Amino acid sequence: MTDPRPATGLDDAILSVDGVSVWLAGREVLHDVGFRVRPGEFTGLIGPNGSGKTTLFRVILGLQAASTGSVLVGGRPLNRRNPIIGYVPQKVFLDPDMPLRARDVVALGLDGHRLGIPLGWGRRRQAVDRMLAAVDATHFADARVGNLSGGEQQRVLIAHALISRPRLLLLDEPLANLDIRAEGEVVALLARIAREQRIAVLISAHDVNPLLPVMDGLVYVAAGRTASGPTEDVIRAEVLSALYGQHVDVLRVHGRILVVSGAEGASGVTLEETDSATAAPDVVVLR
Amino acid sequence: MSQVLNAIFAPGFFASDPVRAGLVVGAVVALVTGAVGVFTVIRGQAFAGHALGEVGSAGGSLAFLSGTNPLWGYMGIAVVAAGLMEVLGVHRPRARDVATGLVLGAGLGFAALFLYLDTTSSSTTGVTVTILFGSLFTISQPMLPSIVVLSTIALVVIASCYRMLLLSSLSPELAAVRGVPVRAVAIAYLVIMAVAVSLAAETIGTILATALLVGPPATALRLTKRPGGAMAVAGLIGVAAVWIGIVLAYDSFYWPPVDHGWPVSFFVVAMVFVFYLGAGMVAALGRARRDRRVGTLLAMGESGCEPHVDADAA
Numbered sequence: 001m002t003d004p005r006p007a008t009g010l011d012d013a014i015l016s017v018d019g020v021s022v023w024l025a026g027r028e029v030l031h032d033v034g035f036r037v038r039p040g041e042f043t044g045l046i047g048p049n050g051s052g053k054t055t056l057f058r059v060i061l062g063l064q065a066a067s068t069g070s071v072l073v074g075g076r077p078l079n080r081r082n083p084i085i086g087y088v089p090q091k092v093f094l095d096p097d098m099p100l101r102a103r104d105v106v107a108l109g110l111d112g113h114r115l116g117i118p119l120g121w122g123r124r125r126q127a128v129d130r131m132l133a134a135v136d137a138t139h140f141a142d143a144r145v146g147n148l149s150g151g152e153q154q155r156v157l158i159a160h161a162l163i164s165r166p167r168l169l170l171l172d173e174p175l176a177n178l179d180i181r182a183e184g185e186v187v188a189l190l191a192r193i194a195r196e197q198r199i200a201v202l203i204s205a206h207d208v209n210p211l212l213p214v215m216d217g218l219v220y221v222a223a224g225r226t227a228s229g230p231t232e233d234v235i236r237a238e239v240l241s242a243l244y245g246q247h248v249d250v251l252r253v254h255g256r257i258l259v260v261s262g263a264e265g266a267s268g269v270t271l272e273e274t275d276s277a278t279a280a281p282d283v284v285v286l287r
Numbered sequence: 288m289s290q291v292l293n294a295i296f297a298p299g300f301f302a303s304d305p306v307r308a309g310l311v312v313g314a315v316v317a318l319v320t321g322a323v324g325v326f327t328v329i330r331g332q333a334f335a336g337h338a339l340g341e342v343g344s345a346g347g348s349l350a351f352l353s354g355t356n357p358l359w360g361y362m363g364i365a366v367v368a369a370g371l372m373e374v375l376g377v378h379r380p381r382a383r384d385v386a387t388g389l390v391l392g393a394g395l396g397f398a399a400l401f402l403y404l405d406t407t408s409s410s411t412t413g414v415t416v417t418i419l420f421g422s423l424f425t426i427s428q429p430m431l432p433s434i435v436v437l438s439t440i441a442l443v444v445i446a447s448c449y450r451m452l453l454l455s456s457l458s459p460e461l462a463a464v465r466g467v468p469v470r471a472v473a474i475a476y477l478v479i480m481a482v483a484v485s486l487a488a489e490t491i492g493t494i495l496a497t498a499l500l501v502g503p504p505a506t507a508l509r510l511t512k513r514p515g516g517a518m519a520v521a522g523l524i525g526v527a528a529v530w531i532g533i534v535l536a537y538d539s540f541y542w543p544p545v546d547h548g549w550p551v552s553f554f555v556v557a558m559v560f561v562f563y564l565g566a567g568m569v570a571a572l573g574r575a576r577r578d579r580r581v582g583t584l585l586a587m588g589e590s591g592c593e594p595h596v597d598a599d600a601a
Contacts, residue, residue: 061464085464092458097508098329099517105457112454113465115447144512160461 013072014039014084014168014200015060020069022055028224029055033069035219035228037202039167042194044211044231045204047221053204054090056221057172060202061087074167086166086199088157090173096146102156103128103141109160131163135189151182155189162193169193171203175210183210190214208235209256235259297538309423309490309533309551312434316486317499317525319438322445322518323483324504326476329456329514333501335377335477338387339365340484340496342394347418347493348401352408356430357418361488362437365481368394373474421492423533423551434486441482448472453514490529491552499525502559509566528558 015037022030030052037043045053058064060071062078070077074084086109106128111118118124132141135155140148145156154174161169171190175183191214194201205211208218212231219228220235222243227234234240235257237250244261251258300306327336343361350360368390375386405414417425445452451472455462459469480500487496507521532555539549 063460063463087461087464089458089460092461094457098457099325099508099512099514100453100457101512104453104514108450108454108457109465112450112462113467114450117446117449142512 012038014074015202016070016072016075017056017060018070018072020056020059020066020071022052022059022064023067024055030059030066030226031224033221033226035226037168037200039200040194040198041216042191042201042211042214043203044208044215044218045202045221046206046208046211046218047204048206051221052224053221054172057087057170057204060170061085083164084167086161086164086169088154088161088169088171088174090176092153092157094146094148094153096144098144098146100145101142102137102145102148102152103132105145105156106131106137106159106163109163127163131159134162134193135159136185149182150178151185154178154182154186158186158189158193162197162199166199168200168202171201173204173206175205175207187211187214212255212257295538296534297541300534300537303537304428305424305426306533306537308426308428308431310530312426312431313423313490313529313533313555314526315435315438316490317503317529318522319441320483320487320499321503321507321520321522321525322442323479324500325507325514325518325521326445326452326456327480327500328504328508330476332480333497334384335372335387336480336484336500337497338372338391338394339368339477339481340488340493340500342368342391342398342493343485343488343496344398344418344493345394345401347488348398348405348414351405351414351418352401356427358430358433358485358489361485361493362482364394365485366478369474369477369481373477377477378470378473417492419492419494420550421488421490421495421552423490423529423555424536426489430489434489437482437486441479441486444475444479448475449514452476491555495552495556498556498559499528502556502563503528506559506563506566509563509570524562525559528562529555531558532556 013036017036018034020030020033021028033052033056035043045056047053055064059066060073060078062082072078073082107118107124109131110124110127129138129141132138135158137152137155137159140152145153148156158169158171158174161171169190174186174190178186187210190201190203193199194214203211208215208231211218215231217228217230218234219226220240220243222240223245225243227239227243235250237248240248240250240259246261249260251260324336327333343365346360346362346364347357348360349364350357371390372383372386375389376382377386402415402418405418406412451462451467454465455467455469455472462469462472484496484500487499491499503525504517504521506524507517507519511517511520532551532553535554536548536551539554540546542549
């Protein structure tokens with residue numbers, strides 16, 4: 001980014017993570033993690049499953065204490081219920097028997113933490129309708145969420161997170177379990193929201209490729225360590241090999257990125273045909 | 288006309304004090320269990336609800352020994368059991384059935400003891416049957432105000448926590464992020480469920496109490512897609528089941544074996560089940576009609592409009 005001001009650190013960042021380490025059950029899950037996210041920036045949090053992405057989110061959300069290091073959100077230390085942050089968790093079990101319409105889920109984003117029965121029907125309904133329209137969910141607003149497709153549910157959850165007007169939107173693996181078309185729609189929607197409303201988006205994914213066209217920068221997580229910066233600077237063989245602690249190659253094929261483990265002692269590269277969702281840390285990422 | 292009415296409502300139905308008390312108490316309790324039970328079903332806590340009802344047997348039989356109304360026994364034990372279940376880990380998904388089962392087992396152990404003492408002290412098994420299977424015709428009239436007050440409290444608490452309960456049922460994580468005290472809300476709900484199921488135990492017995500807590504809400508969830516609507520519909524279905532049950536039980540005095548009415552709880556629970564099956568059929572019919580309509584629209588949209596032949600393809 002072209003920021004004329006000197007990097008004093010806390011200046012304009014909506015999220016600053018500094019030297020965060022997390023120990024869980026005697027194991028260091030995150031080690032010395034640090035990066036910044038600025039308003040309106042679209043940042044990918046990329047890494048294989050089990051690398052620590054969800055733990056990092058839980059730290060930023062204040063649901064998990066960091067063993068060391070600091071997290072500033074909007075320039076201030078963490079507390080729970082930070083209205084600046086909107087959150088779309090990875091697993092929301094939307095049962096078809098759940099008596100909630102899409103619009104009910106969105107409305108809960110507005111006032112789901114309040115006591116009592118909702119009042120002010122008109123204004124509430126307007127706000128919900130506007131939000132549903134913003135995520136192209138108007139035509140299924142009155143359907144049960146449990147009956148919607150994965151992509152539709154994802155849009156409803158995004159609306160749920162956005163309706164309280166956060167400045168930072170965290171999404172944990174929102175593209176998992178989506179087909180390619182729904183994946184593209186969700187990414188385009190998020191990019192539009194980040195641009196139009198100047199909301200910083202931090203989105204975790206095990207595959208970098210769907211995000212390539214829209215990312216301003218990324219944070220790569222592997223084995224609890226991170227490297228951050230512009231995509232070209234981070235996704236390089238030296239950087240990722242250092243993260244993984246073993247040699248990996250970065251291949252670029254038709255504008256897509258492929259991170260593969262160097263075969264043990266072999267001259268070539270083995271490309272394991274692995275479903276990226278279940279990939280071991282040393283493989284990955286192309287469909 | 289009056290003959291038809293007489294055939295439905297056997298003579299003396301509306302003049303009978305036990306019937307009147309049963310109609311009022313049954314309706315109040317059904318409204319509460321309907322509202323509370325919607326969250327029991329959504330949160331997948333039917334087993335916990337059942338356990339809270341059944342451990343009430345211990346309290347009810349103890350209350351009988353000490354000469355107080357069983358309702359206080361049901362409720363006292365159920366609230367204690369709710370606390371124990373929470374301590375033993377009912378909030379952890381994996382541990383919750385074990386925690387519930389342990390408390391249920393311990394509670395029923397005490398029930399075995401106290402019911403035995405009841406039976407030996409009164410030399411009749413009547414009290415055992417009343418506690419386990421209830422009877423709307425034996426509601427003691429002086430208990431009416433207490434039942435109404437407890438019901439109101441339960442409804443007020445549910446209304447206050449309504450949105451927090453919905454959000455934490457949708458996703459505990461989302462709720463926690465929004466600042467909902469998820470654990471406190473869960474404990475409050477467990478206690479309210481204990482109260483509701485105790486009220487149900489007072490009407491249809493400790494063993495059958497879950498039928499009112501789970502049946503009408505599960506039925507309503509098949510018919511409505513709004514949470515508030517489901518609570519109201521569940522309440523109405525419960526009231527209908529209780530009232531029809533009372534009418535049939537009163538009529539059954541004239542059925543064989545003559546002069547021995549059938550247990551009212553049997554009819555209430557049977558009605559609950561019939562409504563549930565009926566709602567399933569209504570929902571299935573609605574789905575089929577909707578699918579057919581969408582299918583027709585899609586077929587009309589396609590040029591050539593072939594009758595669809597893909598039915599056997601799979």
